[in-house]
Amino acid sequence: MATSTEVLSPPVARREEDRSVFAGVAPEGWDPKMPRQSNDSTETLLDPPVAVPDPYGWLRDDKRNNKEVLDHLKAENAYSQSMTKHLGQLQESLYSEFLSSIKETDFTTPRPKGEFWYYTRTFKGFSYKTYCRAPKASESFDIDWDGTKESPILPGEETYLDVNKLAEGKDYCSVGGVKVSPSKKLIAYAADFSGDEIYQLRVKNLETGEDVALKETGSDKLLEIDSVMWGKDDDELFFTTNDEQHRPCRMYQRKNWQSDEPTDRLLAEELDDLFWCSMYKSIDEKFVFFEASSKEVSEIFFLPLDDEHTASEMKLVAARRPKVLYEVDAGHGSWFLLTNVDKSPNMKLMTAPIQADSAAEWKLVEDADGNPIFDGSLAKALDSVTILKTHLVLQGREGGIPRVWTFCLTSKELKRIDFPEDAYDVGLLAHSEMDTETVAVSYDSMLTPPSSIEISLTDDSQRTVLKTKEVPGYNKELYESHRMEFPSRDGETMIPISVVARKETMEKARAGTHVPVHLYGYGSYGASIEADFDTTRLPLLDRGMIYVIAHVRGGGEMGRAWYEEPKGAKYLCKKNTFNDFVDVARILSKTWTKPEMLSCEGRSAGGLLIGAAINQDPALFRCAILGVPFVDVVPTMTDSTIPLTSGEWVEWGNPNEERFHNYMMEYSPINNVKIGRYPACWLTGGLHDPRVAYWEPAKFTAALRHANPDNDNPICMKLDLSAGHFSASDRYKYYRELAYDYSFLLDQLNLADC
Numbered sequence: 001m002a003t004s005t006e007v008l009s010p011p012v013a014r015r016e017e018d019r020s021v022f023a024g025v026a027p028e029g030w031d032p033k034m035p036r037q038s039n040d041s042t043e044t045l046l047d048p049p050v051a052v053p054d055p056y057g058w059l060r061d062d063k064r065n066n067k068e069v070l071d072h073l074k075a076e077n078a079y080s081q082s083m084t085k086h087l088g089q090l091q092e093s094l095y096s097e098f099l100s101s102i103k104e105t106d107f108t109t110p111r112p113k114g115e116f117w118y119y120t121r122t123f124k125g126f127s128y129k130t131y132c133r134a135p136k137a138s139e140s141f142d143i144d145w146d147g148t149k150e151s152p153i154l155p156g157e158e159t160y161l162d163v164n165k166l167a168e169g170k171d172y173c174s175v176g177g178v179k180v181s182p183s184k185k186l187i188a189y190a191a192d193f194s195g196d197e198i199y200q201l202r203v204k205n206l207e208t209g210e211d212v213a214l215k216e217t218g219s220d221k222l223l224e225i226d227s228v229m230w231g232k233d234d235d236e237l238f239f240t241t242n243d244e245q246h247r248p249c250r251m252y253q254r255k256n257w258q259s260d261e262p263t264d265r266l267l268a269e270e271l272d273d274l275f276w277c278s279m280y281k282s283i284d285e286k287f288v289f290f291e292a293s294s295k296e297v298s299e300i301f302f303l304p305l306d307d308e309h310t311a312s313e314m315k316l317v318a319a320r321r322p323k324v325l326y327e328v329d330a331g332h333g334s335w336f337l338l339t340n341v342d343k344s345p346n347m348k349l350m351t352a353p354i355q356a357d358s359a360a361e362w363k364l365v366e367d368a369d370g371n372p373i374f375d376g377s378l379a380k381a382l383d384s385v386t387i388l389k390t391h392l393v394l395q396g397r398e399g400g401i402p403r404v405w406t407f408c409l410t411s412k413e414l415k416r417i418d419f420p421e422d423a424y425d426v427g428l429l430a431h432s433e434m435d436t437e438t439v440a441v442s443y444d445s446m447l448t449p450p451s452s453i454e455i456s457l458t459d460d461s462q463r464t465v466l467k468t469k470e471v472p473g474y475n476k477e478l479y480e481s482h483r484m485e486f487p488s489r490d491g492e493t494m495i496p497i498s499v500v501a502r503k504e505t506m507e508k509a510r511a512g513t514h515v516p517v518h519l520y521g522y523g524s525y526g527a528s529i530e531a532d533f534d535t536t537r538l539p540l541l542d543r544g545m546i547y548v549i550a551h552v553r554g555g556g557e558m559g560r561a562w563y564e565e566p567k568g569a570k571y572l573c574k575k576n577t578f579n580d581f582v583d584v585a586r587i588l589s590k591t592w593t594k595p596e597m598l599s600c601e602g603r604s605a606g607g608l609l610i611g612a613a614i615n616q617d618p619a620l621f622r623c624a625i626l627g628v629p630f631v632d633v634v635p636t637m638t639d640s641t642i643p644l645t646s647g648e649w650v651e652w653g654n655p656n657e658e659r660f661h662n663y664m665m666e667y668s669p670i671n672n673v674k675i676g677r678y679p680a681c682w683l684t685g686g687l688h689d690p691r692v693a694y695w696e697p698a699k700f701t702a703a704l705r706h707a708n709p710d711n712d713n714p715i716c717m718k719l720d721l722s723a724g725h726f727s728a729s730d731r732y733k734y735y736r737e738l739a740y741d742y743s744f745l746l747d748q749l750n751l752a753d754c
Contacts, residue, residue, distance in 0.1 A: 008082040010715065011075040013702035015055040023638045023661050024049035043657035050661065052671070054635050056699040064687055064694075073687070073698065073719050080682075080716040087743040090752050094539050094739040101471055101535040107153050109452035109467045110134070110141055111440070113432040114184065117141055121159075123149045127730040128163035131178055131187075160187055160206050167729075171722035172688075174199075174729045177227050181234045188228045188237060195723045196688040197246065201225045201239060203257070214257065217264050229281055229288070232305045238267075238288060240279055246643035246690050248277045251290045267314050268292075268301050273646030281305075282330040283387055283434055289328065290314060295525075295650040298325045302356075315356035330354060331387030331434065332409065337362060338385060344376025345561045349385065349394070365392075368412035373405075381559035386428060389435045391457045395428060400483075400496050400557050402426050402530060404441055406457055417460050421445045423483040423498050425530035440466065444533040446481040446500040446547075449474070471535055478502055479541065483531065486587050488580050493567070495580045496557060498531035501546040509546060509592035516749045517546045517593040519585055523554035523577035524605035525651060526563035536738060543746060543754040546592060552580035552609070571653050572663050578612040585613070585620050596622050599679075599745055603627035604692055604725065607683075611669030611700060614679055621679040623748035625741055628685055628692045628725055631700040633668035634661070636693075643690045670700050673707045680713040680748045682741060686723040694719055716744065 024046025061069045084091070104124035110117035116133040123130070134154035145153050160180075167173035170193050178189040185206055190199035191213075201223045204211040214223045226240040226248040237254045251268045270277050270292040277292045290301045301314035317328050317335065325347070326339035335354055338347040341362065349372075352361040364372040373394075374382045380398040392407040404417045404426055419426065424445035429452060431439070437457055444450040449469040456462035480503050485494040501509075509515050518540055522529045529549050537547050551557040554569030554577035562568050569576040581600075589595050600621050602610040607629020614624050630636075634655045640646045653660030665671055681704060683697040701717040718740060720728065728734040746752050 007085075008079045010079050010705055011072060012705070013056055013059065013072060013698070015702075015706065016058060017053075017055055019054050019057050020051035021054045021057065021635045021638055022049040023052055023634065024656050024658075043654075043659055045656050046658050046661060052634050052638065052665075056695075056702050057635070059695040059698050059702075060693070061695075073694070073721070076698065076701065076717045077719055077721075080718045083714050083716050084740060084744055084747070087747055087752060090743045090746065091736075091739040094742050095735055097539045097542075098536055098735040098738065100473060101538055103470045103472065105147065105149055106470070107132075107145075109429060109440070110143075110154060111430045111432070112136055112139070113180070116184065117154055118180075119153065121153065122731075126164045127732050128167055128173065128175075130159050130163065131161040132157055132159050133180075134158070158206075161189065161204065166191065166211075172729050177229075179229050181230050182232065183234050186234055188230060190225055190228055194688050195686055195725075195729070197690050197725070198224050198242075199226065201228055201237075203237075217254075217262055227279060229279065231288075238279060240277060245273065245640070245646065247273065247647060249275075251277070251279050267303065273640065274650055275299075276647055283431070284331055287330050289317075291327075292320075293325065294647065296323055296325065297321070298327070300326070300328050302328075302330075318357065318359035318362075321359075327384075329385060329387055336365075336385050336387055336392070338382055340376060340560070342376075345378050345564070346376050346381040346559045347374070347383070347396075348372065348376030349374040349382055365407070366412070367407075367414055373407060373414045378559060378561055381556070384428075386431055387434065388431070388439075388457070390437075391439075393428060393431075393439050393457075397528070397557065397559055400551065402528070404428065404439075406439065406460070408457075415460060417441070417455060419443060421448065421481075423481065423531040424448070425532040444469075446498060446531050446533060447476055447479055449533050469533075474535075474538070480506055481531070486584050488576075488583050490576075490579075493553070493576075493580070495553075495584055496551040497584060498549040498551065499546060500537065500541065502541050502544070505541070505544050505546055514594045514597055515544060515546060515592060516597040516599070516751060517548060517588050518745070519548045519550055519581070519588065519598065519600045520606075521550045521552050521581045521600070521602050521609050522606040523552040523569060523581070523609055526554075526556040526560060528556045536735075536742075539742065540746075543751045545749075545751070548584070548588065550581050550584040552577050552584070570651065572659070574652065574663075575612075575667055577609055578616060578667060581609055581613050582616050582620065586617075589620060595620050597749060599623040599625070599749060601625040601627070601745075602629070605630050607631060607692070607697075608633065608669065612667050612672075614681070615667075615669055615672045615674060618674060618676050618678045623680045623745055624682070625745060626681060626683045626697065626700075627741075628689060629669075629683060629697055629700065630692045631669040632696040634664050634671055635668075636696065637664070642693065670696075670703050673700075673703045675707050677711055678704055678708055678713060678715070680744070681715045682744045683715075683717040684737075684741070685717065685719045686725055687719060687721045688723065689725040691725040713748075 107121045108119045110119040115136050117136050118133045120129040134157045145151050163175050172195045174192040176190045180187050187204050192199045201214045216223050226242050228239045237257050240248050241250045243249045249270045253265045255263045268290040274294040275292040279290050281288050288303050292299050297320050299320035300317045303314045324341050326337050328335050328337050335352045337350045349365045350362040351365050352358040367373050382396040384395045386393040394405040407414045426441050426443045429440040438454045440454045449471045451468040452466040454464045454466050481500045484497050488495050553562050565573050589598050598621050607626040610624050610626045611631040637655045655661040655664045685694040685697040687694050697717050704715045
C-alpha cells in the first residue's frame with residue numbers, strides 16, 4: 001500500500017473517564033426529558049438508573065458552535081486529508097469515471113398531469129435539477145431532442161423552478177415537495193439551505209416569476225414546515241410542521257395565504273412521541289389525509305375537499321389499535337386499505353365504504369373465484385396500491401424480488417407483470433391521473449440501466465420503452481450478475497445475496513483465485529436494498545472487484561417477517577442483522593476472497609451494521625466504510641431530547657427498560673470496541689445531520705483509536721461541515737466526496753494503481 005511522506009498524527013480526543021449518560025429513571029443532576037416506555041410496554045424502567053460510560057460525550061454540541069469541538073472535527077478532516085493526499089490522482093480518476101458514466105445533460109421521463117407533461121432536467125456543469133413542463137397535445141409524446149441544453153425536450157417547454165438559481169451563493173440547497181397549484185399558475189415547495197432538514201415554505205408565481213418565503217401568521221419569522229400540498233384552489237394550502245425534536249406532528253390549513261392576514265387552522269396534532277406524521281391527497285383529489293404512525297401502530301384522519309369542508313373537522317378512518325398498521329386511499333366510492341389487522345405477517349388488501357370509524361366494515365378484496373388477492377400470508381408481501389379507473393395497480397414482493405400486479409375491477413383478475421432477469425428492481429412511476437389504459441414503471445437490474453416502460457393494463461405483453469438511461473461507455477456484455485443464497489449460523493435461514501462483477505473476475509473466483517470483494521448491507525426498518533443499477537459501482541468492478549449486496553434480516557426483502565420478531569431482526573432479535581452479515585462475509589472469505597481482500601460498507605443504520613460486524617470479527621475485513629453511522633446506540637437512545645429518538649424505541653427498543661438495555665448493550669458498537677487489530681476504517685458524517693448526529697462517528701473514531709493504539713490500519717473520519725444526513729446536495733460535490741471514499745477503499749485493498 002502506498003503511503004504519504006507527510007502524514008499527520010491522528011487527533012487524540014480527550015477522555016473524561018467519569019462521564020456517563022444514565023439509562024432509566026433520571027438521577028438527581030441529570031435532567032434530559034424523562035424517558036418513558038412505549039404505550040403497550042410491560043417492561044419497567046431501570047430504577048435505580050444505570051450509568052453508561054460516555055467518555056467522549058463532550059463532543060456533543062447541539063448548537064454546533066463550540067470551538068473545542070469544531071477544532072477537533074477540523075483536525076480529523078486534516079488527518080484524513082493527509083492520509084489520502086497521495087491519492088489525489090486516483091481521486092481525480094474516480095471523479096472523471098463517475099462523470100463519464102452519466103449523461104450530464106439529461107431529463108427524466110415526462111409524466112402527464114392535466115394539460116401538461118412534467119419532468120426535470122440536468123445540465124452539464126450545473127449542480128442541481130430544473131423542473132420543467134410542456135403542453136400536452138396528446139396522450140403520448142414524441143421527443144425530438146438534440147442532446148443540448150438549449151434544445152427543449154418537448155414543444156412549448158417552460159422551466160418553472162431552477163434549483164441552480166435558488167442555490168446561488170449557498171453551500172447547501174435541497175428542494176422537496178414541489179407542488180403545482182390547481183390553476184397551474186403557482187407552485188409551492190420546501191427548501192432547506194443547511195442540511196438540517198428544516199425546510200422553509202416557498203411559493204412561486206409562474207406568471208410573474210415572484211418567489212417568496214412564507215411567514216408564520218402574525219410574525220416575521222419564516223414558516224418552517226415538513227411538507228406542503230394545495231387544497232381545492234389556489235387560495236388554500238395545507239402544511240405539516242415539526243416539534244422541537246424534529247418530529248412531524250401537526251397539520252395546518254392556511255386560507256387566503258396571499259392576503260396580509262392569512263388564517264391558519266390546526267386540523268390535526270399528534271402528541272405521542274412514538275408517532276411520525278404525514279399528509280397526502282387521494283388520487284381523485286377528493287380527500288386529504290393525515291396519518292400518524294409508529295413502526296407498529298397507525299391512525300389516519302380524512303377531510304373531504306368540497307365546498308363545505310372548510311367548516312368541518314377531520315374524521316377518523318379507524319382508531320388506532322395495538323400492533324395494527326394500516327394505509328388508506330379512496331376511489332370508486334370506497335376506501336382501499338393495506339393492513340396487518342388480525343396479526344397477519346404481511347399486509348392484506350381490504351376495502352370498506354367511505355365513512356368514519358370504518359374498521360368494522362373492512363373486507364378482503366377478492367378475485368372472481370372469491371379468493372383474497374392479498375391475504376397477508378407469507379407467500380407475497382403488499383407495499384402499496386394505486387387506484388385507477390379500471391384497475392388497481394399493486395406493488396409488493398414475492399420471492400425476495402419487487403413485483404407489480406394489476407387487478408381488473410370488472411373481471412376481478414389479478415395478474416403479475418413479469419420481467420426476464422432473475423433479480424431486478426421495478427416500481428411505478430408517478431401516476432397523477434386515474435383515467436388511463438396503461439401503467440408506467442421504472443425497471444433496472446445490477447446489469448441493466450434504468451428504463452421507463454409503459455405497459456398496457458389489459459395486455460402486459462404490449463410494452464413501450466419510453467426512455468432508457470444512457471450510460472456512456474457501458475457495455476453490459478462485459479459483466480454478469482447473480483442471485484444466490486448463503487446459510488446463516490442458525491441453520492434454518494438462507495440469506496439472499498445479489499452479486500455483480502466483470503465476467504473475467506468471476507471466472508477467476510470460480511477457478512479458485514482470490515479476488516477483492518466489496519460487501520454492502522443495511523438491514524433495518526424493513527427497508528429493502530434492491531438489486532438495482534448504479535454507475536458508481538463501475539470503477540470498483542472495472543478494477544477487478546466483486547460487488548455483493550447482503551439482503552440481511554431487518555430489511556424487507558423477504559416481506560415483513562424478514563423484519564419483525566421472532567425470526568426477523570428487530571427489538572430482541574436485532575442481532576440477526578449483524579450475524580447474517582458476518583455469516584455472508586465468512587463464506588465469501590473462504591470462497592471467492594480472503595480477509596485481506598474483503599471490504600464492507602453501510603450507511604446510517606447500515607453503519608450500525610458495519611460497526612457491529614467489525615466488533616464481532618475485527619479480523620474478517622481489510623477495510624470498512626461507515627457512512628453517517630448510527631454507532632452510539634445506547635447513549636443516544638436513552639436520551640429523548642435528541643431529535644427523533646423517542647420514535648425509534650419501537651424499532652430498537654427503549655434502553656431505559658432493563659431487558660432492552662441489556663440486549664442493546666451487547667451490540668451497541670461504541671460500547672463493544674475490542675482490543676485487537678481492526679480493519680482500516682473510513683467514517684463520514686455531516687455537521688448538520690439531524691438523523692445521526694455528527695458526534696456518533698466522531699466518538700466511535702476516538703474509541704477505535706483509543707482501544708487499539710498500536711493498530712497500523714488507519715481510522716479516519718471525514719466530516720462535511722456544510723451538509724446533513726444525505727451528504728452533499730450538489731451532485732458534483734457528491735461525486736467528489738464519493739471519490740474520497742473509494743480512493744481510501746482501493747488504496748487499502750492495494751488497487752490504487754489499477
